[in-house]
Amino acid sequence: MTERQIILALLAVLTGSTGAMLLKAGASSLPVFTNILAFLYDVATSPKVVLAIFLYSIPSFISIYLLKEMEISVLQPVLALTYVITALGGWLLFGENLSVLRLFGIALVIIGVACVANS
Numbered sequence: 001m002t003e004r005q006i007i008l009a010l011l012a013v014l015t016g017s018t019g020a021m022l023l024k025a026g027a028s029s030l031p032v033f034t035n036i037l038a039f040l041y042d043v044a045t046s047p048k049v050v051l052a053i054f055l056y057s058i059p060s061f062i063s064i065y066l067l068k069e070m071e072i073s074v075l076q077p078v079l080a081l082t083y084v085i086t087a088l089g090g091w092l093l094f095g096e097n098l099s100v101l102r103l104f105g106i107a108l109v110i111i112g113v114a115c116v117a118n119s
Helices: 003-031 035-044 047-067 072-079 081-094 100-117
Strands: none
Touching: 003 047, 003 072, 003 081, 035 047, 047 072, 072 081, 072 100, 081 100
């Protein structure tokens, strides 16, 4: 991977994980579900959810751009770092549990990404 590809892939990872954390924050602030129309209205008018959806879309556009010059078998595993950042963000921002088994899985993702990126 070139330096530019790494920077773009990391941008995709950061925007995707930020979008996920904003989606969690936005979903947590929505009122209790009563019916689908009210739910759709609440989602569409929630600034956190709308921003989260926007941020979630950025990795897709970056991926389209990078896939023109990269193998999907390299790019997609690198984008798996989104799960690492999101898990750490869930722990830091929402007090979610990071069990030993979950930390082991995160370490495996990081090791896998390093292997694929350097292949």
